[in-house]
Amino acid sequence: MLPSERPQWSALLRHFRQLESRHLREYFAEDPHRGQRFSAEAAGWYLDYSKQRITDETLRLLLELAHACGVRERSAALFRGDKVNVTEQRAALHIALRAPRGDHIDERIVVDGRNVVPDVHAELDHMAAFSSLVRAGEWKGASGKRVRNVVNIGIGGSDLGPVMAYEALRYYSDRDMTFRFVSNIDGTDFVEAVRDLAADETLFVICSKTFTTSETLANARAARQWCLQALGDRAAVSKHFVAVSTNAEEVVKFGIDADNMFGFWDWVGGRYSMDSAVGLSTMIAIGAENFRAMLAGFHAMDEHFRTAPPDRNLPWLHALMAIWNNNFLGASTSAVLPYEQYLKRFPAYLQQLVMESNGKRVTVDGAAIDYHTAPVLWGEPGTNGQHSFYQLLHQGTRFVACDFIGFCRSLSLLGDHHDLLMANLFAQSEALAFGKSSAEVAEEGVPDELVAHRTFEGNQPSNTMLSESLTPHSLGALVALYEHSVFVQGAIWNIDSFDQWGVELGKALAKRTAAELAGGSEPELTHDSSTNALIRRYRAQRAR
Numbered sequence: 001m002l003p004s005e006r007p008q009w010s011a012l013l014r015h016f017r018q019l020e021s022r023h024l025r026e027y028f029a030e031d032p033h034r035g036q037r038f039s040a041e042a043a044g045w046y047l048d049y050s051k052q053r054i055t056d057e058t059l060r061l062l063l064e065l066a067h068a069c070g071v072r073e074r075s076a077a078l079f080r081g082d083k084v085n086v087t088e089q090r091a092a093l094h095i096a097l098r099a100p101r102g103d104h105i106d107e108r109i110v111v112d113g114r115n116v117v118p119d120v121h122a123e124l125d126h127m128a129a130f131s132s133l134v135r136a137g138e139w140k141g142a143s144g145k146r147v148r149n150v151v152n153i154g155i156g157g158s159d160l161g162p163v164m165a166y167e168a169l170r171y172y173s174d175r176d177m178t179f180r181f182v183s184n185i186d187g188t189d190f191v192e193a194v195r196d197l198a199a200d201e202t203l204f205v206i207c208s209k210t211f212t213t214s215e216t217l218a219n220a221r222a223a224r225q226w227c228l229q230a231l232g233d234r235a236a237v238s239k240h241f242v243a244v245s246t247n248a249e250e251v252v253k254f255g256i257d258a259d260n261m262f263g264f265w266d267w268v269g270g271r272y273s274m275d276s277a278v279g280l281s282t283m284i285a286i287g288a289e290n291f292r293a294m295l296a297g298f299h300a301m302d303e304h305f306r307t308a309p310p311d312r313n314l315p316w317l318h319a320l321m322a323i324w325n326n327n328f329l330g331a332s333t334s335a336v337l338p339y340e341q342y343l344k345r346f347p348a349y350l351q352q353l354v355m356e357s358n359g360k361r362v363t364v365d366g367a368a369i370d371y372h373t374a375p376v377l378w379g380e381p382g383t384n385g386q387h388s389f390y391q392l393l394h395q396g397t398r399f400v401a402c403d404f405i406g407f408c409r410s411l412s413l414l415g416d417h418h419d420l421l422m423a424n425l426f427a428q429s430e431a432l433a434f435g436k437s438s439a440e441v442a443e444e445g446v447p448d449e450l451v452a453h454r455t456f457e458g459n460q461p462s463n464t465m466l467s468e469s470l471t472p473h474s475l476g477a478l479v480a481l482y483e484h485s486v487f488v489q490g491a492i493w494n495i496d497s498f499d500q501w502g503v504e505l506g507k508a509l510a511k512r513t514a515a516e517l518a519g520g521s522e523p524e525l526t527h528d529s530s531t532n533a534l535i536r537r538y539r540a541q542r543a544r
C-alpha cells in the first residue's frame, strides 16, 4: 500500500494546511522551553530539531504514519537479517559489521543459518594484522623499502566512504604516510594521484565489491602498468597490490594473490560498506584501535536506533523531519552543512547514501508512487558556504531543509577560530529560523526602497547536530545515524532502499558507446540524432 493512501498521510496533509502559515517565531514565543523539548541525545550526539516547523501534534501524526507504514517491523527485519533488499533477495546487514565480538546467543547475527559475527571479526583481525605491518614499516615493497603511500582505487561506495573517513579522521592518521584515492575513469585522477609517488613505496588497495566495475578495473590495470614500468617484473608488482572484494575469483584472475585479499559479503551494500574491509585504507591510516573505536560509535547508534522509543530516537526523529519537510512542506533539496573542515567530503558521501538508497519511483512491489522520495542532497562546510550559496537559503524562492553539524571542541587549536566557527553555525540556524521582518528593518532606519531587499522571511527549518569533538567514535555514530534515518524514510515510502537498478542503463549504454569510440573505422551509429552527432564530432575532433 502507498503511504499516501493511508489515513495518517491525509491527516498530516490536513494538519499541514492548518499550520502552513505559522512561523517559527510564533512557536518559540509560545513555548520558552521549545529548544530543549524538541531535542534528543544518544551515542555522543545531540540533535536539536526545535527549529523545524512542527508542533507536538505534527510529531504525533508523523509517528502514527511511521507506525502504520510498519517502520518498527521493518527495522526488526533489518536487524534479524531478513532479505530486506527484496529486488536482489539479500539481507542488508551492515549492523553486523560493527557488532561486538560476542558469543552470547543474543549477540549472534544469522544469515542463511550461519552466525556472521565471528566472520566479521576474523576479517577485522586480518585487516588489523596487515595494517599494523604497513604502519610499522614492515610491509616492504619490491626494492626492500617500506611502503609509505597507500592508493585506494575504487568508486561509489568503494571510494566515497574511504575518502570521507580518511579526511574526517586525518587528525588521527599516520602523518608519515600518504593516502590517495582514485575513483574516476578520467585518466587525470590516476595520473595526478601518483605523479609524485615512488612506485616501490606505494601500495594499491583495489577496492570493489563486485570486482567487475569498469572504472575500477581500468584504474587497477593502469596502476599495474605504472608499477611494472617502474619495478620491472610481475613478481615484484605483487607486493604492491591488495584487493578488497566479495569476488575472490575475479581478484585472482586479475593477478592479486588470494592471501592479499580482504573479503566481505553480499549482505553489505556498497554504500553501507565503509566499516567493512572497504575501510582497509582507513584502518591503515588511523590504526586498528581507532578503527574499532569508530565501529563502537556505529554500534552505539545501532543500539540506540534498535532500542530507544521512536520519539527519543535520533534516526527516527531525523527521518520524520525529513519526511515532513520533503512530503508535506515541499522541500526539494536538503543541505548538509558541517561546520568542520575535516568533514569536507561528508556531503559527497551522503549523496550516495541518500540518493542511491532512496532515489526510487516504485514501491517494493513495483507499484508507481505519487509522492516524492529522496531529496537532492548537497552541501559544503561552513563557513565557506555562507560566502557562496547561503544567500539563496536566506532570501531565495526555494525551500531547502538544512542539517547543521558541529563540534564543541576543535582538533585544531588556533586562536579563537573555533568560537568564531561555531558562532557562525549558531547564527545561521537562528537567522534562517527567525529572519528579520520588514518592520525591524525599517526601524533600523533603512531607506524605504531597500526595506524589501533587506528583509529576511525566516521560517527556514533546520536540524542542528552537536557532538563534543570529532573522534572515530563520533564519526561512526554520525554515519550510523544517517544510515538508519535513510532506512526509516525508505520504510515510510515503502521502497527498496538497498538496490540501485537506476545505475544500470547508463553503464550498458556506455559499454556500447565505448566500442563505437574505440574502432579506427567509422562505426555505423544507430543512436538518436543527438547522440550520433555528438559521437561523430568527438571522433572527428579527437582525430585532429
Ligand code: F6P
Binding pocket: 154, 155, 156, 157, 158, 207, 208, 209, 210, 211, 212, 213, 216, 270, 271, 356, 500, 503
Ligand atoms: O554503480 C553503482 C555501484 O554499484 C554502487 O552501488 C557501488 O558502490 C559502486 O558501483 C561500486 O561498486 P563495486 O564496489 O562493486 O566496484
